[in-house]
Amino acid sequence: MTGIPLANRRLRLGMVGGGDGAYIGGIHRFAARLDNNFELVAGAFDVNAERGHAFAAKNYIERNRSYDDYKAMVEGEISRADRIDVVAICTPNHTHFPIAKAFLEAGIHVICEKPMTTTAEDAIALHELAQSTGLFLGVTYTYCGYPMIHEARAMVQRGDLGGIRVVQVEYPLEWMATGIELQGNQQAAWRTDPKKNGRGGSIGDIGTHAYHLAGFVTGLKAEALASDLATFVEGRALDDNAHVMIRYEGGARGLLWSSQVAIGQSNGLRLRVFGEKGSLAWHQEHPNELHFTPLFGAPIVVKRGRDDLSANTQVRTRTPPGHPEGYIEAFANLYSAFASVIRSKACGKAVDEEVIPTSYDGLKGVAFVDAVVDSHEIYDGGWQKPRFV
Numbered sequence: 001m002t003g004i005p006l007a008n009r010r011l012r013l014g015m016v017g018g019g020d021g022a023y024i025g026g027i028h029r030f031a032a033r034l035d036n037n038f039e040l041v042a043g044a045f046d047v048n049a050e051r052g053h054a055f056a057a058k059n060y061i062e063r064n065r066s067y068d069d070y071k072a073m074v075e076g077e078i079s080r081a082d083r084i085d086v087v088a089i090c091t092p093n094h095t096h097f098p099i100a101k102a103f104l105e106a107g108i109h110v111i112c113e114k115p116m117t118t119t120a121e122d123a124i125a126l127h128e129l130a131q132s133t134g135l136f137l138g139v140t141y142t143y144c145g146y147p148m149i150h151e152a153r154a155m156v157q158r159g160d161l162g163g164i165r166v167v168q169v170e171y172p173l174e175w176m177a178t179g180i181e182l183q184g185n186q187q188a189a190w191r192t193d194p195k196k197n198g199r200g201g202s203i204g205d206i207g208t209h210a211y212h213l214a215g216f217v218t219g220l221k222a223e224a225l226a227s228d229l230a231t232f233v234e235g236r237a238l239d240d241n242a243h244v245m246i247r248y249e250g251g252a253r254g255l256l257w258s259s260q261v262a263i264g265q266s267n268g269l270r271l272r273v274f275g276e277k278g279s280l281a282w283h284q285e286h287p288n289e290l291h292f293t294p295l296f297g298a299p300i301v302v303k304r305g306r307d308d309l310s311a312n313t314q315v316r317t318r319t320p321p322g323h324p325e326g327y328i329e330a331f332a333n334l335y336s337a338f339a340s341v342i343r344s345k346a347c348g349k350a351v352d353e354e355v356i357p358t359s360y361d362g363l364k365g366v367a368f369v370d371a372v373v374d375s376h377e378i379y380d381g382g383w384q385k386p387r388f389v
């Protein structure tokens with residue numbers, strides 16, 4: 001039905017959302033192209049069909065594969081011999097569930113933006129659907145695409161840090177420090193609407209990235225958490241700042257901060273892990289370096305591109321040391337990993353999805369947001385005022 005086997009051609013990619021003026025869709029398109037694994041051939045690029053068609057035309061998509069909406073796209077694509085193999089969902093959060101469900105039910109693999117859904121029930125349903133259909137559902141937790149994040153993970157696994165004691169992860173941003181959602185900012189408007197963003201504001205939007213990153217590098221699983229959410233911009237319906245204390249299985253302690261009002265922080269995602277034998281630190285704005293300090297030793301800067309790094313790090317590296325790689329390359333690493341899973345599935349090969357963010361990671365992210373908001377809203381107890389202040 002789909003003609004040439006996947007092993008002998010690029011994957012045919014469709015996209016929902018990501019049209020003119022959208023943010024992440026463009027990054028997906030760069031990422032999909034970088035390693036020559038995908039060809040964008042179809043889409044329903046905009047909530048406004050006319051704008052979507054105009055965008056499709058500018059991007060060399062055939063008119064009969066530019067669809068009014070995702071439902072028409074599913075219908076149109078399943079009737080074609082050269083239908084898409086996979087769809088990238090680049091729309092606001094509340095639309096991920098119906099769109100992903102429709103494509104999975106049509107037998108099409110899915111690459112879905114985070115958070116995977118706005119409710120845990122929907123996340124469970126999507127995860128189960130991916131499992132029962134055997135289709136791939138990848139979630140774009142961008143930051144686990146960075147080579148040095150794979151190196152950090154390898155160092156933890158190798159025991160360089162010893163047992164983990166403390167995990168500090170923060171994702172501060174400044175762009176919503178004022179009420180830009182009321183001044184026509186498209187991205188801020190849906191992110192501050194609980195019906196579209198979900199129950200968590202900053203914690204759903206960027207806290208989920210931080211939570212995934214900390215778990216990815218350390219391998220630790222959360223046992224319990226306690227949170228304090230705040231909304232600093234007047235009139236905003238969701239948190240724009242969140243502090244979360246995490247107890248991990250095995251006794252390690254975590255502290256996670258997400259903020260949309262942190263002036264001076266463009267994209268300040270930062271992870272620090274402290275173990276019994278050493279610590280490591282990584283900052284998204286300087287992603288080619290990892291800082292490792294052994295107990296009683298001098299700090300070491302581990303740099304991307306060197307021959308002695310782990311295999312998972314090296315396979316995600318394209319340019320020699322000293323030639324910076326960054327965000328687009330990290331995103332492309334996710335796309336390449338997704339392509340390899342989809343190709344493997346097509347020829348019935350076993351797939352190692354351990355370092356690839358899948359529907360279960362998506363589900364864990366949504367469950368995290370629920371726990372954080374529940375902790376704040378339902379169990380807002382335990383606060384003690386010091387006797388002297």
Ligand code: NAI
Nearest residue numbers: 017018019022023024045046047090091092093113114142
């Ligand atoms: P955006 O507002 O810039 O773009 C959304 C796009 O979706 C627009 O083109 C809009 O017309 C379209 N759209 C909305 N509803 C639609 C529908 N029913 N059918 C077709 N198109 C529809 O939003 P942004 O910032 O690009 O975020 C989109 C998603 O990506 C969100 O889930 C967000 O959390 C995620 N995101 C992920 C990032 C990452 O690092 N992985 C970074 C930024 C966003």
